[in-house]
Amino acid sequence: MMSPTARLVVRRLNQRNQALAPFFTSTKSFATEASFETRPFKLHKLEEGPKTSVTVTRDEALKYYKQMLTIRRIETASGNLYKEKIIRGFCHLYSGQEACAVGMKAAMKPADAIISAYRIHGWTYLMGVPPLGVLAELTGRKSGCARGKGGSMHMYAPHFFGGNGIVGAQVPLGVGVAFASKYRGDDNVCFALYGDGAANQGQIFEVYNMAKLWNVPCIFVCENNGYGMGTSAERAAASTTYYTRGDYVPGIWVDGMDILAVREASRFAIEYCTSGKGPLVMETATYRYSGHSMSDPGTSYRTRDEIQEVRQNRDPIASFKEKIISTDLASADELKAIDAEVKKEVDEATRKAKSDSEIPMEELPADIYAAPLEEEVRNVAPWEPLRHKRIGSAVNLN
Amino acid sequence: MASALTGRLGRQVANKFLPTLLTPKLRLRVKLEHGFRQSAALFVVGSEIKMPSLSPTMAEGTIVKWLKNEGDPIAAGDVLCDIQTDKAIVSFEIEEEGILAKILVGNDAKDVKVGTLIALMVAEGEDWKGVEIPAAGSAAPPSSPAEAKPAASQAAPAxxxxxxxxxxxxxxxxxxxxxxxxxxxxxxxxxxxxxxxxxxxxxxxxxxxxGLKPKAPQTVLPPAASKAAAPAAAAPSKTPAAKAKPQVAKGSKFIDVELTNMRKTIAKRLSQSKSTIPHSYGGIDCDISEVLKLRKALKSEGIATSVNDFVIKAVATALRQYPHMNCIWDGQQAVPVGDVDVSVAVATDTGLITPIVKKASEKGVQEISAVVRDLAARAKQGKLQLNEFQGGSFTISNLGMFGINYFSAIINPPQCSILAVGTGRLILGSDGKPVQSMNVTLSYDRRAIDEEQAAEFLSGLRDILKDPSRMLLGGVPPSMRARVGI
Incomplete structure (x- = not known):
């Protein structure tokens, strides 16, 4: 799709080794870098936007590819486990939206923070939790990143303020996290993510106001996957140009199916926020393949053909793979090896997440507080209290 | 049972695919058969697809229909099959891609427990025919977490x-x-x-x-062993290919004959036809002495035809002459059909099917005879293609060979008429001489065809059968009728 516009920067990795070539059996050389044109960004109250010409190195490309693929596999495994009734309760899958998370993560500095809603399995993995930590959390076993006590909506990691089960409630919290950065005087930003459905929540407009008033370094990210819970964005929102809905908060629209476009826009947004100009709204136009949650088959308000059309023509992983191969950043075989490696890792994690044990009863009241003021936790019968314990290490304390 | 099946299959697979399977690219597992058997079977290890829980309260489901066949490539997001949950029929989508290698639980399999192995998939490029069917144990639903109760406490008495x-x-x-x-x-x-x-x-x-003591409750095998065996054992009998044998429960006086899919379709369509189409009937006796004479003459020259072939030709000619009869009902109105495509009812083991003699009015009797013989033979083998029995503008059903004098048939929608042909018999003619007579009874859709039109058609048909040379006349195709002013 993008190959005609792709411009290859010819700097051969093995140039130095050309003289040695006869000594190697394989002399296949790959491009170390390639440039691509992204779809144009749309701007709201911005003079200038990010560059549409983006460059990616071979190492970066392979890393992003692997990350996106791992997220896809984790989500596939989650869906299957849910259908086997091993994962119960809530479960919201990110398949189709991988380029958004991986693109943002690629632009984030190590200490930048992120907070999102409940479609967070992929983010948890990106923020440092291995696939087993995600899957075992979903199955409620002790290897889970919240020791199986949080489930789908409540996973946390350093600088990842987690999922939030209440629609839109994470956005004010995200502004708070960003405000803390401003208060401390560091130059970190916070990405506060919400969907096109939550974009109609009143609290989001309240914090647009506060964030702009105090020029808080918060990036409001509206992941617009086209559908809220049970209906399309067009049927639910008076305005679907979500990047303009901050009114006095400048905004930018980016193709959320293109990982490099998202990365470029996120870089731009971080730079904008850390330069003291205050918040920014970023809308990533993306698509979710599965239903809103597991109880939504996802085909009552859209056709299966539409989903298959996106899968075939706009899939973030498949299109990025095509770019990598067409610009010679890596061979198809190399990517295949990554596919196999990721599959093996996630399969192994899935197996373990199924066979792992649950935490014992004594651990039930553990890790409720980072610094408990009272050791006793009220039980069903008030005269039989449970004792608070600290087992895991607390994250994001300051 | 399960292992016997695997073993037999394994050997077949090994014999058949040994040369091709030995390419290094295929990820194969060499599985040594137990005991001292020297031969090794080669398998492709497939990924398991289990009965999914598609509603929060679903415990078991019915596979209504597989939408993919064994050997079909699967793309992420494809629908594998329709499953009836406790609430609705839900499409089962698969997120992985590959090839559907083996369907273990076929169409119409009822109340399959969630977690039961229903199919196997292999990666693209692998030999799907050589997929290994897991032995007992691997298909078991996952063990419950740590504090699982000991098996005995869950055990139900035998x-x-x-x-x-x-x-x-x-x-x-x-x-x-x-x-x-x-x-x-x-x-x-x-x-x-x-x-x-x-x-x-x-x-x-x-x-x-x-002084009897209560018997210890019989220990039920842990879920690993018992549940795994179930799908494997159930699979063969539930595959659609296997012919459903009437099951006689021990001590029961009744036999339940489950309907085949074909019978279900026949039942549905005929009920719909008879209850929604206002059937009207008309019968006529045709003198077929000349037809029989002609047939005998041809036979003596070594040309084999049947009376039915002449009936088809006569009907096709009559339909050309009375084109308002050659129509279908589209729900609102009668739509004339250009070609005369005559469906001929053929009895098969599984039910009646109506292959079509296309453009019958343009074919000679000998050609019609050949076409009918070919269609009937393939219908009996179940090898007809969809376009060979779907469509048609008129149907003939002939029970003359059973000695049936006359009967009436049910219209095959969207067609508007069906002709029931009885046996030829000698009657006394008006001149006192014996005449070979044959009754035909037309059932027609009264919405599309008037009694008068049906009567005209029937008398026209009678005239053609009485004097087969009228078949030469043919008739004028509707497309030309306007031009020549008919």
Whole structure:
């Protein structure tokens, strides 16, 4: 799709080794870098936007590819486990939206923070939790990143303020996290993510106001996957140009199916926020393949053909793979090896997440507080209290 | 059962695919057959697809229809099959890609437990025909977490399947339970109740007399072993290819014959036809002496034709002459059809099917004869293609060979008429001489065809059969009728 516009920067990795070539059996050389044109960004109250010409190195490309693929596999495994009734309760899958998370993560500095809603399995993995930590959390076993006590909506990691089960409630919290950065005087930003459905929540407009008033370094990210819970964005929102809905908060629209476009826009947004100009709204136009949650088959308000059309023509992983191969950043075989490696890792994690044990009863009241003021936790019968314990290490304390 | 199946399949697979399977690219597992057998079977390890839970309360589901066949490539997001949950029919989408290698639970399989292995998939490029069918154990639903109860505590007592021996009356649940508890059969205990019914007290008396001890409940195998065996054992009988044999339950006087899909379709379509189409009927006796003479003459020259071939030709010619009869009903109105495509009812083992003699009016009797023979033969083998039996503008059903004098048939929608052909018989003609007569009865859709039109058609048909040379006349195709002013 993008190959005609792709411009290859010819700097051969093995140039130095050309003289040695006869000594190697394989002399296949790959491009170390390639440039691509992204779809144009749309701007709201911005003079200038990010560059549409983006460059990616071979190492970066392979890393992003692997990350996106791992997220896809984790989500596939989650869906299957849910259908086997091993994962119960809530479960919201990110398949189709991988380029958004991986693109943002690629632009984030190590200490930048992120907070999102409940479609967070992929983010948890990106923020440092291995696939087993995600899957075992979903199955409620002790290897889970919240020791199986949080489930789908409540996973946390350093600088990842987690999922939030209440629609839109994470956005004010995200502004708070960003405000803390401003208060401390560091130059970190916070990405506060919400969907096109939550974009109609009143609290989001309240914090647009506060964030702009105090020029808080918060990036409001509206992941617009086209559908809220049970209906399309067009049927639910008076305005679907979500990047303009901050009114006095400048905004930018980016193709959320293109990982490099998202990365470029996120870089731009971080730079904008850390330069003291205050918040920014970023809308990533993306698509979710599965239903809103597991109880939504996802085909009552859209056709299966539409989903298959996106899968075939706009899939973030498949299109990025095509770019990598067409610009010679890596061979198809190399990517295949990554596919196999990721599959093996996630399969192994899935197996373990199924066979792992649950935490014992004594651990039930553990890790409720980072610094408990009272050791006793009220039980069903008030005269039989449970004792608070600290087992895991607390994250994001300051 | 399961292992026997795997073993047999394994050897077949090994013999058949050994040369091709030995390419290094294929990820194969060499599985040595147990015992001292030297031969090794080669398998592709497939990924398992289990009965999914597609509603929060679903415990078991019915596979309504597989939308993919074995060997079909699967893309992420494809629908594998439609599954009836406890609430609705839901499409089962698969997120992985590859090739559907083996369907283990076929269409219409009822109440398949969630977690039961229903199919196997292999990666693209692997030999799907060589997929390994997992042995007992691997298909088991996952073990419950750490604090799983010991198997014994969940175990249910063994259920005695024996029918009540001498006791014709019902058994109370308490009686039933006691019999189970002490491992007794109802015939072991003398019954004292009314009508020879067994009472709780009867069993307790016997227990006291003989000092019986309750039997330990029979341990149910852990889920790993028992559940895995179930799908494997159930699979062969549930595959659609296997012919459904009437199952006679032990001691039962009834045989349940499950409908085949074809019978279900026939039932549905005929009920719809007979209950929604206003059928009207008209019959006529045709003199077929000339046809029989002609047929005999041809036969003496070595040209084999049947009376039915002449009937088809005569009907096709008549349809050309009375084109308003050659129509279909589209729900609102009668739509004339250009070609005369005559469907011919053919009986097969599974039910009646109506292959089509296309453009019958343009074919000679000999050609019609050849086409019908070919279609009928393939219909009986179930090898007809969809376009060979779907469509058609008129149907002929002939029971003459059974000696049926006359009968009436049900219209095959969207067609508007069907002709029921009876047997040829000698009757006394108006001139006192014997005449070979054959009754034909037309059922027609009264919405599309008037009585008068049907009568005209029938008398036209009679005239053609009486004088087969009229078949030469043919008729004028509707497309030309306007131009020549008919």
């Amino acid at each position: 259920v005695e399947k024996k029918t009540a021996g001498g006791h014709s009356g019902g058994q109370g649940p308490a009686v039933h339970r006691l019999l189970e508890q002490f491992g007794l059969s109802s015939s072991d205990v003398p019954a004292t109740g009314p009508k020879g019914n067994l009472l709780k007290g009867d069993i307790l008396n016997l227990v006291n007399q003989k």
